[in-house]
Amino acid sequence: MEKLLNEFSLGLFVWLTLLFILLLLLLRKYAWKPILDAVNDREEGIKNALAAAEEAKKEMQNVTADSEKLLQEARNERETMLKEAREIKDKMIADSKEQAKIEGDKMIKQAQATIESEKKAAVADIKNQVAELSVEIAEKVIKEQLSNKDKQLKMVDDMLGDIKLN
Amino acid sequence: MQKTYFANFLLAIVLLLSANMFGKDKEQHSDEPQKDLKTEIKEYIQHHLLDSHDFSLFSYTKENGEHVYVGLPLPVILWDDGLKVFSSSKFHHGEELAEADGNYYKLYHGKIYKTDAKGTIDYDAEEHPTNIKPLDFSITKNVAMIFITGLLMFWLFTSLARSYAKNGGIPKGAGRFFEPIVLYIRDDIARPNIGEKNYRKYMPFLLTVFFFIWFLNIFGLTPLGINVTGNIAITCGLALLTFLITNFTGTKDYWKHLFDPLGDTMPWYAKIPLYIILVPIELLGLIIKPFSLLIRLYANMQAGHIVLMSLIGLMFLFKSWLGSPLSFALAFAISLIEILVALLQAYIFTMLSALYFGFASEEHDHHEHEDEPELAHL
Numbered sequence: 001m002e003k004l005l006n007e008f009s010l011g012l013f014v015w016l017t018l019l020f021i022l023l024l025l026l027l028r029k030y031a032w033k034p035i036l037d038a039v040n041d042r043e044e045g046i047k048n049a050l051a052a053a054e055e056a057k058k059e060m061q062n063v064t065a066d067s068e069k070l071l072q073e074a075r076n077e078r079e080t081m082l083k084e085a086r087e088i089k090d091k092m093i094a095d096s097k098e099q100a101k102i103e104g105d106k107m108i109k110q111a112q113a114t115i116e117s118e119k120k121a122a123v124a125d126i127k128n129q130v131a132e133l134s135v136e137i138a139e140k141v142i143k144e145q146l147s148n149k150d151k152q153l154k155m156v157d158d159m160l161g162d163i164k165l166n
Numbered sequence: 167m168q169k170t171y172f173a174n175f176l177l178a179i180v181l182l183l184s185a186n187m188f189g190k191d192k193e194q195h196s197d198e199p200q201k202d203l204k205t206e207i208k209e210y211i212q213h214h215l216l217d218s219h220d221f222s223l224f225s226y227t228k229e230n231g232e233h234v235y236v237g238l239p240l241p242v243i244l245w246d247d248g249l250k251v252f253s254s255s256k257f258h259h260g261e262e263l264a265e266a267d268g269n270y271y272k273l274y275h276g277k278i279y280k281t282d283a284k285g286t287i288d289y290d291a292e293e294h295p296t297n298i299k300p301l302d303f304s305i306t307k308n309v310a311m312i313f314i315t316g317l318l319m320f321w322l323f324t325s326l327a328r329s330y331a332k333n334g335g336i337p338k339g340a341g342r343f344f345e346p347i348v349l350y351i352r353d354d355i356a357r358p359n360i361g362e363k364n365y366r367k368y369m370p371f372l373l374t375v376f377f378f379i380w381f382l383n384i385f386g387l388t389p390l391g392i393n394v395t396g397n398i399a400i401t402c403g404l405a406l407l408t409f410l411i412t413n414f415t416g417t418k419d420y421w422k423h424l425f426d427p428l429g430d431t432m433p434w435y436a437k438i439p440l441y442i443i444l445v446p447i448e449l450l451g452l453i454i455k456p457f458s459l460l461i462r463l464y465a466n467m468q469a470g471h472i473v474l475m476s477l478i479g480l481m482f483l484f485k486s487w488l489g490s491p492l493s494f495a496l497a498f499a500i501s502l503i504e505i506l507v508a509l510l511q512a513y514i515f516t517m518l519s520a521l522y523f524g525f526a527s528e529e530h531d532h533h534e535h536e537d538e539p540e541l542a543h544l
Contacts, residue, residue, distance in 0.1 A: 016404070019313060
């Protein structure tokens with residue numbers, strides 16, 4: 001202890017204290033403050049940049065999700081549109097088929113009716129011609145037959161007998 | 167630009183001092199009896215550990231027994247009825263009297279005593295000189311070294327700060343080495359020990375004290391071997407600053423804890439008998455904390471220097487093909503350990519200072535910290 005006290009030099013102590021405090025004050029102003037500020041700023045910057053990157057990533061994810069959603073919607077819409085179109089097409093086909101069938105039926109009926117009436121007309125015509133021919137034939141026959149009196153009378157008798165039968 | 171100024175400055179110093187370095191400081195030692203090597207080594211070590219009034223680089227003995235000291239004289243500043251300033255070369259390493267304004271001063275075992283014109287020194291019964299010691303504010307070797315370290319640190323760290331401004335917050339060159347250390351002190355010493363809220367105001371002191379001690383420790387290991395941090399006055403000054411900062415920045419809680427360590431856990435009449443013992447212990451702890459700081463640093467550095475120099479001295483004592491290389495290897499190993507110790511002691515001093523600042527600036531919400539005083543006596 002005595003050795004320690006003997007070694008203790010007041011002058012050195014005073015010098016150290018003065019120089020150290022001076023150094024401390026100078027360094028605080030010209031070195032530590034700028035250094036620590038710069039380091040803090042840098043760390044702050046890094047933190048902000050990381051946060052911004054995270055934010056951007058999230059936004060990106062949102063955008064991707066959005067576009068995915070949009071795409072899905074578009075796909076659904078296309079699907080429904082296609083389905084509708086197909087339905088419409090099917091319906092149209094069915095409708096036109098129906099229409100055609102109805103129309104066809106109608107036409108067939110008309111045709112049948114026409115054919116029927118034509119046939120009736122034709123039959124009537126034939127009947128008329130046959131009647132005329134028959135009349136002509138009959139005329140000729142009668143004329144011939146009437147060329148002599150007996151035959152005329154006989155024929156009238158026959159005819160009258162036929163008529164009665166009818 | 168910066169570098170050329172600095173180089174010019176160095177050159178000027180070298181030129182200024184070189185005139186003193188050579189040719190001067192030669193003395194006759196023929197009247198002294200030839201000491202044996204062992205005592206000489208012992209004295210050399212003891213001399214080296216102490217501060218001195220001149221910056222000696224090395225000394226050798228000529229064949230005719232003449233001791234030649236090579237070094238720089240430093241200014242001696244005394245306060246003895248007025249300021250006395252003269253060069254330490256006047257003392258001629260203690261062999262001659264220095265005269266200033268009609269007063270005579272003698273350098274005796276590293277201390278300056280006032281004597282009469284013949285230089286007589288009176289002793290008391292225990293062989294201690296009884297002459298008057300004038301107040302000695304000389305620029306001694308240690309003061310010069312503190313000055314140099316201070317300049318170096320100022321130059322180093324201001325240039326680091328400037329490089330940040332220049333490079334947009336990115337360190338360059340030496341800053342790449344020092345920045346992680348600065349960050350380590352901030353993130354692993356200051357923040358955990360002092361706390362996020364208060365650590366900023368202690369940072370300048372912690373950084374300065376860490377680099378100051380570290381640099382001086384390292385300089386102590388160079389061949390110049392200036393034992394600054396192994397000087398009790400230096401460690402005392404540093405520890406005193408820690409002590410003062412601790413107590414001047416102490417919060418109300420810190421002082422309350424000091425004088426009322428048990429808080430509201432007991433009625434006042436029960437506390438009285440306890441406090442007769444507890445409060446003095448707490449107050450003693452206040453002193454012990456910086457005292458342990460100063461003794462730890464002093465003893466570690468002092469011991470390191472003694473061990474290292476003794477091992478180097480052994481090389482000259484052995485003078486054999488086995489012993490000398492062995493002690494050289496040992497000295498080499500020890501100096502490697504000392505490099506580690508230099509860093510470690512700077513770290514410990516800074517760390518403990520931060521811990522004490524932490525206790526002082528802490529604001530308790532509750533008094534649940536009764537185990538802290540034990541921690542503080544580390």
